[in-house]
Amino acid sequence: MQEIPASFWTLLAGIVVTAISFWVGQNHGLFPEQASNQAPLVDGFFNFMFTIAVAFFLVVQGAIVVFIIRYRRRPGDDADGSSVRENLPLEILWTAIPAIIVIGLGVYSVDVYRDMGGLPSSGMMMAHHHSRGSALAAPLEVQTSPALTATTYGLGGAPMAEENHTPDLTVNVTGLQFAWIFNYANQQVTAGELHVPRGQDVLLKMTANDVIHSFWVPQFRIKQDVFPGQFTELRFIATKTGEFPVVCAELCGSYHGGMRTRVIVQEPADFERWLTESQVAQASGQTVAQATPSTLLTSYAQDLGITQETLAQLPH
Amino acid sequence: MTPAQIPVQTLVPQGEHPPAWKWYDYFTFNIDHKVIGIQYLVLAFLSYLVGGVMALGMRAELYTPDSDFLAPAVYNALLTNHGTIMIFFWVVPAAIGGFGNFLIPLMIGARDMAFPKLNAIAFWLNPPAAILLMTSLFFGGSQSGWTAYPPLSLITASHAQSLWILSIILVGTSSILGSLNFVITIWKMRVPSMKLDEVPLFCWAMLATSILALFSTPVLAIGLTLLFFDINFGTSFFRPEAGGDVVMYQHLFWFYSHPAVYLMILPIFGIMSEVIPVHARRPIFGYKAIAYSSLAICVVGLFVWVHHMFSSGTPPWMRLFFTVSTLLVAVPTGVKIFGWVATLWGGKIRFTTAMLFAIGMLSMFVVGGLSGVTLGAPAFDLHVHDTYYIVGHFHYVLFGGSVFGLYAGIYHWFPKITGRMLNEPLGRLHFAMTFVGTHLTFLPMHELGMKGMPRRVAMYDPQFEFLNHLCTFGAILLGLSVLPLLINAIWSWSRGPKAGDNPWRALSLEWTTSSPPLVENWPVLPVVTVGPYDYGTKESS
Ligand SMILES: [Cu+2]
Numbered sequence: 001m002q003e004i005p006a007s008f009w010t011l012l013a014g015i016v017v018t019a020i021s022f023w024v025g026q027n028h029g030l031f032p033e034q035a036s037n038q039a040p041l042v043d044g045f046f047n048f049m050f051t052i053a054v055a056f057f058l059v060v061q062g063a064i065v066v067f068i069i070r071y072r073r074r075p076g077d078d079a080d081g082s083s084v085r086e087n088l089p090l091e092i093l094w095t096a097i098p099a100i101i102v103i104g105l106g107v108y109s110v111d112v113y114r115d116m117g118g119l120p121s122s123g124m125m126m127a128h129h130h131s132r133g134s135a136l137a138a139p140l141e142v143q144t145s146p147a148l149t150a151t152t153y154g155l156g157g158a159p160m161a162e163e164n165h166t167p168d169l170t171v172n173v174t175g176l177q178f179a180w181i182f183n184y185a186n187q188q189v190t191a192g193e194l195h196v197p198r199g200q201d202v203l204l205k206m207t208a209n210d211v212i213h214s215f216w217v218p219q220f221r222i223k224q225d226v227f228p229g230q231f232t233e234l235r236f237i238a239t240k241t242g243e244f245p246v247v248c249a250e251l252c253g254s255y256h257g258g259m260r261t262r263v264i265v266q267e268p269a270d271f272e273r274w275l276t277e278s279q280v281a282q283a284s285g286q287t288v289a290q291a292t293p294s295t296l297l298t299s300y301a302q303d304l305g306i307t308q309e310t311l312a313q314l315p316h
Numbered sequence: 317m318t319p320a321q322i323p324v325q326t327l328v329p330q331g332e333h334p335p336a337w338k339w340y341d342y343f344t345f346n347i348d349h350k351v352i353g354i355q356y357l358v359l360a361f362l363s364y365l366v367g368g369v370m371a372l373g374m375r376a377e378l379y380t381p382d383s384d385f386l387a388p389a390v391y392n393a394l395l396t397n398h399g400t401i402m403i404f405f406w407v408v409p410a411a412i413g414g415f416g417n418f419l420i421p422l423m424i425g426a427r428d429m430a431f432p433k434l435n436a437i438a439f440w441l442n443p444p445a446a447i448l449l450m451t452s453l454f455f456g457g458s459q460s461g462w463t464a465y466p467p468l469s470l471i472t473a474s475h476a477q478s479l480w481i482l483s484i485i486l487v488g489t490s491s492i493l494g495s496l497n498f499v500i501t502i503w504k505m506r507v508p509s510m511k512l513d514e515v516p517l518f519c520w521a522m523l524a525t526s527i528l529a530l531f532s533t534p535v536l537a538i539g540l541t542l543l544f545f546d547i548n549f550g551t552s553f554f555r556p557e558a559g560g561d562v563v564m565y566q567h568l569f570w571f572y573s574h575p576a577v578y579l580m581i582l583p584i585f586g587i588m589s590e591v592i593p594v595h596a597r598r599p600i601f602g603y604k605a606i607a608y609s610s611l612a613i614c615v616v617g618l619f620v621w622v623h624h625m626f627s628s629g630t631p632p633w634m635r636l637f638f639t640v641s642t643l644l645v646a647v648p649t650g651v652k653i654f655g656w657v658a659t660l661w662g663g664k665i666r667f668t669t670a671m672l673f674a675i676g677m678l679s680m681f682v683v684g685g686l687s688g689v690t691l692g693a694p695a696f697d698l699h700v701h702d703t704y705y706i707v708g709h710f711h712y713v714l715f716g717g718s719v720f721g722l723y724a725g726i727y728h729w730f731p732k733i734t735g736r737m738l739n740e741p742l743g744r745l746h747f748a749m750t751f752v753g754t755h756l757t758f759l760p761m762h763e764l765g766m767k768g769m770p771r772r773v774a775m776y777d778p779q780f781e782f783l784n785h786l787c788t789f790g791a792i793l794l795g796l797s798v799l800p801l802l803i804n805a806i807w808s809w810s811r812g813p814k815a816g817d818n819p820w821r822a823l824s825l826e827w828t829t830s831s832p833p834l835v836e837n838w839p840v841l842p843v844v845t846v847g848p849y850d851y852g853t854k855e856s857s
Contacts, residue, residue, distance in 0.1 A: 030766045046696045053686040060657060060682050067660040068675060071596070072667070080597040082662030083852035090658070091602055091651070098650040102643035102689070109693030110636055116695060119632045155698070211468040212562060214627060214702060218768030221699040225628045227563070228467060229556035232629065245777065249627075249702040249770040251461045252468060254388035257773025 025051030036220035167203035175213030214250035347432035353418025360410035367401035393457025422826035425507025445486035452479035466554035495526035521586025539568030570621035584721030595671035596663030609648035669743030673724035680716025705765025731815030749797035756790030
């Protein structure tokens with residue numbers, strides 16, 4: 001019987017590794033649904049990285065398994081193994097290949113990051129304006145002060161937006177232990193849940209009352225820390241109607257895990273209706289707490305220290 | 317391999333030391349590097365058990381979505397102190413203080429470290445630091461995470477936070493003193509017959525580690541000192557309401573704490589490079605590449621800290637610069653991994669427990685390294701930052717990597733340290749439980765994070781319950797896995813079969829003396845006649 005040449009096995013292994021990597025890279029099912037314009041970009045980038053990672057994983061783990069089986073010590077054999085110490089071409093190869101891959105990844109990642117709105121071309125977000133000092137003594141006031149227009153770090157300039165395109169909707173977001181407050185300043189509406197119209201360019205101007213929080217919507221794939229005395233922002237276009245969780249992702253105290261609410265993406269007409277209804281309700285004196293009953297933390301309400309007074313202080 | 321007759325050099329005049337140390341010597345201010353190494357290892361292992369119990373408490377809480385097992389503040393105290401203990405009181409002191417002190421003089425043919433008294437002082441800063449940390453638990457425990465970000469750290473459990481800071485500054489000082497000693501010892505105290513390319517790779521790794529610690533630890537000390545002032549003396553370096561800069565703290569913290577990750581893995585890389593060749597009966601593949609890649613990781617590792625802050629207050633140029641530097645770290649790390657895999661090629665692998673853990677480390681570390689690359693760029697990192705994906709990633713690196721490496725080191729050098737062999741079947745049981753437990757605990761965490769579960773939470777969305785069950789089962793298995801090791805170590809230390817000088821037939825210098833080594837290591841300093849990795853060559857047979 002003739003022996004099958006080693007090159008055939010190498011080729012076969014290469015094909016199998018490639019096929020598995022591509023399949024896993026596309027079908028891992030690890031992401032939640034995509035609900036923003038950034039989500040497909042992030043997922044595409046991750047799938048690309050994951051494909052390469054799976055290939056590396058299979059090659060290295062495969063080599064380990066093959067070697068420990070093939071080169072195991074046989075009983076009674078106390079001799080040493082091969083004395084080969086180096087192989088320069090091989091070492092150059094396994095330095096160069098990862099180097100090329102990570103440089104490629106780096107370039108690709110910048111591209112994706114720009115498409116996500118991370119690198120606005122205009123002056124937007126480049127004004128590294130820290131709102132500090134006197135304005136900070138009363139962070140609640142800042143929301144309605146001119147400082148609001150000073151932009152700062154974050155993910156802004158949604159890709160579909162034209163240069164210097166102003167967002168369709170701006171929402172002021174305040175994080176506090178342990179809740180999110182959403183303030184639609186132009187419409188005089190304050191809510192405990194974020195309502196946004198589908199397909200429109202939304203800008204969140206975010207700050208915190210007490211400690212650092214982090215605004216994250218897993219279905220949007222975007223996250224930005226929220227600081228006391230400083231503004232950060234997030235800009236996105238929601239692409240799917242529905243309700244998605246808003247999660248605080250920065251340790252902010254005992255009930256950090258309970259600092260969750262929802263973002264409700266509605267068709268623009270439904271959104272307008274909600275806005276109008278809320279305007280009427282809040283003009284007639286209902287508090288935020290009444291308007292947005294939070295079921296999540298009711299059992300902890302006493303420990304939380306969020307009282308009607310706290311909420312009443314917030315801008316309406 | 318008979319050492320040639322060269323004049324006996326003694327650091328301490330002959331006759332001042334007893335022939336062997338008694339048990340109570342290990343509880344005293346002893347300047348023998350081997351005693352200090354054992355002191356570090358034992359204290360670190362006890363800390364590991366405490367930190368492990370804390371982790372089990374957290375996993376019990378996370379078995380259900382609601383906060384129903386622990387008070388939320390207690391949960392936060394556990395997560396903070398689990399991280400603190402595992403980093404500052406287990407992996408760093410065990411790898412650097414423990415193995416570093418015990419092995420380096422033995423590996424380079426020295427009778428002790430360059431500054432033995434300083435070495436003992438460095439160790440004895442650790443017990444008071446541990447006491448301070450334990451005391452802080454009676455004041456509610458520090459609850460702001462091991463990162464201690466202000467303003468949360470300024471307004472939560474101030475007494476505990478202050479004690480925590482003092483504790484970390486003490487271990488940081490210990491680390492600086494220890495590192496200084498290592499650099500000078502490795503550089504100056506090699507036995508004259510040892511050429512630079514015959515220095516064991518563990519020593520190269522420790523040199524890189526020490527340089528990194530010397531550069532980065534003072535910055536952490538500064539950050540924490542300022543935080544301490546803010547809490548106790550009314551300053552406002554990090555108080556936003558008084559113009560302080562909270563993001564500046566994050567820079568100071570991560571300038572140290574990213575290198576801290578390398579402090580926890582570079583010595584382990586060194587252990588890997590020692591254990592694998594011995595049990596594979598092969599020279600290490602690419603000695604120079606592995607030695608230089610440690611230094612490369614050390615240099616690049618100083619410039620990657622902002623990747624912990626991609627979602628923080630960082631401008632776009634910063635996010636991009638640190639993307640590139642972070643991704644570049646993968647290259648020297650890959651060189652090491654490929655070198656170890658190639659060392660397996662053509663060997664005659666003996667599956668001792670030490671080797672099982674070394675191969676296990678290699679396999680686990682590949683997973684942690686690859687998930688680390690995916691985190692290098694903000695495009696994906698922004699989604700999973702501060703989620704369970706991160707928790708999964710760094711436990712593959714620090715548990716699958718560092719702890720597996722420490723286990724490999726323990727099984728490999730236990731005969732040298734104690735003069736007795738560990739029991740192999742119990743060792744294999746320990747390995748099997750640890751290997752399965754690690755994957756079961758930490759693999760599901762990646763999916764949890766990507767699907768939307770943030771880290772450091774005591775309560776979570778019920779949709780994540782099933783995967784959290786898996787993690788908790790894995791954690792229970794990991795908790796139990798320590799038992800075979802404990803039983804094995806305690807039993808074998810007094811009753812295990814005698815090891816002899818060189819049970820593994822290894823070539824590095826620590827195996828040329830008795831087990832346990834004499835008080836001044838050798839009656840006559842050894843002469844290097846064979847390189848530490850010359851397996852399979854004529855000289856070694
Ligand atoms: Cu929060």
